[in-house]
Amino acid sequence: MSNSSMYKRIGILFNDRMLRGVAVGKTGQEKLAWYEEAASRHEVIPVYFRLEDVDMHSMQVKAYMRQGKRYVSRKIALPRVIHNRAIYTNPRYDRKIQTIIDRGYILYNQVNRYGKMTIHEILRKDPYLYPFLPETEIASEETIHTLMKRHQSLIIKPNNSSVGKGIMKMERTSRGWQAIYPTTPRLGKQRWQQQRTTGEVIPQVILNRIRKAKSTYLVQQTLPLSKYAGRPFDLRVSVQKCSDRNWKITGVVGKVAPTTTFVTNVAQGGAVVPFEQLVGASLPNFTAEVLLNRVSNFSLHIAHVLANILPNVADFGLDIGISPDGCPLFIECNGRDQRYSFKEAKLLQLWKATYENPIAYGASLLQPPSSSS
Structure with missing residues (x-):
């Protein structure tokens, strides 16, 4: 050879x-x-x-x-x-x-899965991003009580899980709090149950799952996500390095929670909807172009901040929300974007591009250094 x-x-x-x-x-x-x-x-x-x-x-x-x-x-x-x-x-x-x-x-992409708290700690140090991050702590009885005093709704989720597995929610009611939680950790069409408490008491199912878990849970404020047909949605934003070795936005697609729950992940029954369709129906006071520019600039900034700390990164799948007043909000970062959201949305060219850009970037690294005259 x-x-x-x-x-x-x-x-x-x-x-x-x-x-x-x-x-x-x-x-x-x-x-x-x-x-x-x-x-x-x-x-x-x-x-x-x-x-x-x-x-x-x-x-x-x-x-x-x-x-x-x-x-x-x-x-x-x-x-x-x-x-x-x-x-x-x-x-x-x-x-x-x-x-x-x-x-x-x-x-x-030396490491393809970072703990959610690791990513949060990096991003929260950036003054531009800080206002658009959910308040987040390692989950314990003490930290949950602290966030209960500040917010009307909380998300509790494993630090190292993906595709929405193990996520739970707490919401304030007229008499206290209720937990919304999956009956099983398996993916697919899960059944969701509720457990109510009175006063400032944490639902026992939340405490039990945190204490019995083999890994750490996080507690964070629920972000004020815009809704599509009454259901919360967020965006999967593919940010990748390409042939010129710079970061670019490969594609953006919406993920809408099913009517039965708050989780938007496609693996948990979320529906994919094209970006323009989502924002046109949900945020009529903004043009799709304006919102796309905001989301793109926000996502590129996140990629640059992470790339300054994390080794040899070239590919992120970001979950980004949009508030009712049109502000991008950071939800999660996926180091190994599974890319199928674009397939599910029948956005074939964007789906292909999520494969092409990493190859184009790799091919550029194979080129010998150009000799200066």
Whole structure:
């Protein structure tokens, strides 16, 4: 194999389960065809592998490459540029990734899942962003009581979960408080129940779940989200680095909570609605162009702030709300945007672009430095 062909390869790092799906053509929400199409345009060859198959002595890896209409496994030199789509919870994998980087390889999106509190602590230090963040604390009986005195509604959610799993809500009633919580941690069409208390008493189900949880919960004020047909909505904003190595907004799509709950996540039954349709019906005093500019500038600012602290980031899926007075509000940051919101909204070109930009960025990193005259 020539040096030039090795030079043009770009690695895509998957978890074990996703990589097993490559061989049989079942990769869930990950659309390999869009990687291949983008790679062809940018004259690179995508190869798919898992961290376990990287030999740190020879710096070779067993990887899958497309051959005709199927994928075959071959042992090749580890690509110099790697797009990370895996999430690891074992520290030894983090150490292996860091060693690869220390040896001169470029691996972007080095960590794909940060705790919500980690992100919040970074953003709250920025004076521009601070007014648009929910007040947030590590959940305990004491901190919940503190926020109960300041707000009429609270969100309680796991620090490290995704797609809305484990989220609960507390609302003030005429007599006290009520908890709204899922009966099961499983995803899909969950059943939601309520538990009421009188006075300033925290519903017992909230305390029980926090105390029994294996990981930390957060408590935060409920943001004043605009509503579409009486249902709260937020936006998924894809912010990515592209071929010029600068941040750009790839796409924006709305997520509307079902009538049965407050959670907008698509995995929890939320509906995707095009941005223009949402804001036209919900915020008639603002043009879609004005709101899109506000959301875009806000999201780009978030990306720049995070990129100054977090290592080797190139891809964020931001959940952004809009208040009734047209202000963007920060909800969450997803390090590994699953990208399917654009698919569900039938926004095919935006869906493809969420795959193309990371490949374009990686291809730009493969280019030799331009010689100055």
